[in-house]
Amino acid sequence: MKIINQKINQSFSFLALFFGVSSMIAQSNIKIVHKPEEPLKEKINNQNSLNFDFIIENNSKDTLQLTRLEVLLFDKNNVLIQQKFLDNNGTAPSINTIPNRQWNGAAKSLVFNPFPEVNTSVYKLEYTFTFNDNIEVKNTVIPTDYEQVKDFMLPLKSKLLVYDGHDLNSHHRRFDYEFTPIHQLGFTSNFMRYAYDLVVLNSENKKFSNKGEKNEEWFGFGNDVLAVTDGEIVALETNQKDDKQFNIPALKDNPLVLYGNYVVIKHSKNVYSMYGHLKNQSSAAFKIGDKIKAGQKIGSIGVSGSSFFPHLHFEIRNSITHEAEGIPSYFNNFDLILGSAKKTIKKGAINTGDIIQSK
Incomplete structure (x- = not known):
C-alpha cells in the first residue's frame, strides 16, 4: 500500500x-x-x-x-x-x-x-x-x-453639448493604434486620448433646424472658435472644403490631415491645443509663427476633414507628430446646465453628454 x-x-x-x-x-x-x-x-x-x-x-x-x-x-x-x-x-x-x-x-x-x-x-x-x-x-x-500649468477658457462662447468626450465608450478613447491599417500610417499612440467634440445648441437645446441635412442648418456652423490661452501657431490648414472628406494616405506624411482645416497652438513645452474641422478659409488671416492671445478668434466651426456634421474637435496633446499623446484639459468659468438649473464651475473637467456655457 x-x-x-x-x-x-x-x-x-x-x-x-x-x-x-x-x-x-x-x-x-x-x-x-x-x-x-x-x-x-x-x-x-x-x-x-x-x-x-x-x-x-x-x-x-x-x-x-x-x-x-x-x-x-x-x-x-x-x-x-x-x-x-x-x-x-x-x-x-x-x-x-x-x-x-x-x-x-x-x-x-x-x-x-x-x-x-x-x-x-x-x-x-x-x-x-x-x-x-x-x-x-x-x-x-x-x-x-496631472497638473495643468495654464488656465484655459472654453474655445466657444455659445451653449454647447459635449457630444463626445473621452470616457470609456467614446470613439476618442477607443482609437486603436495597433489596428493594422492605422499602425501602417505611422500612428503609435492616442493623440486624441482626452479630446472633445463640441456642438452648439440653440435656446431649446437643439443642434440644428429642419433635418440638419445642410451645413447651414446647424446652429454652430460658422461660429467663432477661440484660443483657450496664449500661445503661438505651429500648424495651420485652411484651404480644405467643408465636404466631410480627407485624404487617408496623406496621413502617413501629416497626421493632422484627419482634421481638414485646423489650427494648432503651442502654449508651453509639450502642451499644444488642437482645433479641428474648421470652416474653409476661416483661418486665412493667420500663419505659422503668429502669436495668439487667450480668447482671440482663430477660425470658425466647419465640417472639413473626418467630420459627420459641423462641430469643433478640441484636444490638448504633447506634440504634432504620429507619436503624439493626449493630455487632460480643465476649463475656467463656465456653467454646467442641468435642465432648468445650472451650476457654476470655476475650474473643472467636462464630460460626454454635458451641456455647458462659457460665462
Whole structure:
C-alpha cells in the first residue's frame, strides 16, 4: 500500500511540475506593456480617471484566450484600497466587455483599460491577466498626477453639448493604434486620448433646424472658435472644403490631415491645443509663427476633414507628430446646465453628454 501511495504521489508531483513548467514557458511567450508608460490621473469631480491601454503580444504558436482580468489598487504605503475584476462567471460574463480577447498564434493587439475610475488615494495598480484559465501574467501601473500649468477658457462662447468626450465608450478613447491599417500610417499612440467634440445648441437645446441635412442648418456652423490661452501657431490648414472628406494616405506624411482645416497652438513645452474641422478659409488671416492671445478668434466651426456634421474637435496633446499623446484639459468659468438649473464651475473637467456655457 505504501508503494502504491508513493507512486501516486510521485505521479501527482510530476504532473504539477509539468504543468508548472508549461505555464512558465507560456508566460515567457506573452508580453504585456501599457501605454503611455506613466498614465495621467485626470481629475473628474471627486475621483481620478485613468485613460491608458495595454498592448498584449503573443510570441508563441499557441492560441491564447483572456479569461480573467483583475486589478488590485494600493496606496503609497502599499496598503490595499480596492480590488476589481472581470471574469467568465455568470450568464452574461463581464469579461465579454473586452471585445478582443483571443490571440491566434503570434499576434499583437490592444486592450483598453476597463477600470478607469479610481480613488484619489491610489498610488499603484497591479493587474493580473489570466489566459486559458491557468496562465497568469502581471503588469504594474504607477500613474502620475496631472497638473495643468495654464488656465484655459472654453474655445466657444455659445451653449454647447459635449457630444463626445473621452470616457470609456467614446470613439476618442477607443482609437486603436495597433489596428493594422492605422499602425501602417505611422500612428503609435492616442493623440486624441482626452479630446472633445463640441456642438452648439440653440435656446431649446437643439443642434440644428429642419433635418440638419445642410451645413447651414446647424446652429454652430460658422461660429467663432477661440484660443483657450496664449500661445503661438505651429500648424495651420485652411484651404480644405467643408465636404466631410480627407485624404487617408496623406496621413502617413501629416497626421493632422484627419482634421481638414485646423489650427494648432503651442502654449508651453509639450502642451499644444488642437482645433479641428474648421470652416474653409476661416483661418486665412493667420500663419505659422503668429502669436495668439487667450480668447482671440482663430477660425470658425466647419465640417472639413473626418467630420459627420459641423462641430469643433478640441484636444490638448504633447506634440504634432504620429507619436503624439493626449493630455487632460480643465476649463475656467463656465456653467454646467442641468435642465432648468445650472451650476457654476470655476475650474473643472467636462464630460460626454454635458451641456455647458462659457460665462
